[in-house]
Amino acid sequence: MLKRRKRELKFVEGRPQESEWKRFIRVFFGRRIVLFGLIVVALYIIVAIFAPWIAPYDYKTISSTILSQPSAEHWLGTDTVGRDVLSRLIFGVRPTLIVGSVTILIAAVAGTILGLLAGYFGGWIQTIIMRFIDALMGFPMILLALLIASLLGGGLKNIVIALGIALIAGFARVMCAQTLTIKENDYIIAGRSLGLTNFRLMWKHIIPNAFPPMIILATMNIGMVILMEAGLSFLGVGIQQPDAAWGSMVSAGYNRLTSNPALSVAPGIAIMLIVFSLNMVGDGLRDALDPRLRGTL
């Protein structure tokens, strides 16, 4: 005989209320892959801060044990001048994270402002800004960065500036296109009909609505910019020796890939891991921040 379970229905008064912050936490941390990315990024940051304490050796010290294979003393072996690869890897987090964050910040802020102004006002303002952006886009990005970096000289600060300028174009283009679409929305004309200023319309009504694609672009570009920094360092105009940078480490080790694979592969994996993690965090951020997805997640 089938037993019918008695179910008691409980009606909750009103709707369950969830504060914005709680919802953000729930959605953002709810997905495992995002959590994984977040943990990796956090680990990288911790490593960057505490590098001198974590690293077993000094990253600049040259020793007589050159090109040793991974061992108990040197977990990832040593490079051509006898420096500990693990220590260089650990110190290499610093420029990588700085390049990744500061460059994107520069490019995103400048690109957003330029694209916003161009898209919102149109006319000759748009023509001037977007032709400038087009000119910027005309160069292959790595070539442009290479050009600026060789003009300014190597070093972390100049790499950040060079990559920042090279990346503005993408942000400005996307923002301009976003602004042009959003501007046509009824709520913008409704806002104007209710007396809002241009500044307020741009700041409160256009930027938040353009946010999701910009966040995705930014996180995708963080990965790319880390790769570009690695590329520039690989080409020799990036971070200069003896400073540790993953790109120059990959480049220094690649012709010993068969004999000492750890020289190139270890920094390569480090780059891959951070790029992947940042992309995951970016996805999670978009899901958590976009109000249009509210209620669906």
Next chain:
Amino acid sequence: MTLLTVENLKTYFHTDFGLVKAVDGVSYEINEGEIVGIVGESGCGKSVTQLSTLQLITSPPGMIEDGKVIFDGRNLLDYPANGPEMRSIRGGKIAMIFQEPMTSLNPTLSVFQQISEMLSLHLQMDKETQRKRAIELLTQVGIPDAKRRIDDYPHQFSGGMRQRVMIAMALSCNPKLLIADEPTTAVDVTTQAQLLLLMQNLVRQYHTSLIIVTHNLGVVARYAQRIYVMYAGRIVESGSCDDIFNQPKHPYTIGLLKCVPRLDEEEDRRLVPIEGLPPNLINMPPTCAFLPRCPYKIDRCREEPWPALKPVGNQQVACYVDTKLTVQ
């Protein structure tokens, strides 16, 4: 007391295909506390007229070529389109409600944030008072549980509810004039009736004037005191609501009324659509724009330019033909 007088307003669009005279010499007025309807087909310039009075036309291609918009004794067209005077009038003195409630609210801001924007801008209220006022407004426009729903985002409201929020926003700063641009087109019929009744009540309560722009004669029949009928960028007939519905004089108005059912008529009357299509507004001929569709046309219509409005009985009609005498 006249609140708003629009005189000989001309808004042209300079497009690649030619000059579009979207609004071509429109004049109308609205008194304090009055409800006026502006009726016409899609594309006849009703909305552009209203946007022009607030200088909300996108320029280029749109240009207000001529005319006066006198409000509170000042000509609004003298002010720069985005200057501080114009901005304080928009929302503060004249507010507008748009057709599409689904897209007229910013999806990324909560309802409260959007209402409070106006309150702090026009009335310089502090946050606490803003909240109180916003809840009061939402309650007034019939949003249940306003206290809790105030922090919700637009996508959590239905179309009719969003239009109520729009009405609340528009009325938040006690404007003297409310312009409703097809306020009920995008909502279903029962909601339409509720919204119109709500607007009528609020307008009476606050002694606000209301311009209803619509293509729906049923909407104006019930609520408007006076009606302007527009065709191809001009007003072709105006008069009190009763006069227009009982003795329409312009062939276009007659045509419009023939194609809507009425409750006070014999049941077996056939609905007669107006023949033809509304004219293309690019490079219009100087003759009456309704001429190709007009069943009353006489030779004079083809030879002389579009007639100006002239009084016929209690109405103003722009037609050479005395439609009452013409046997159809």
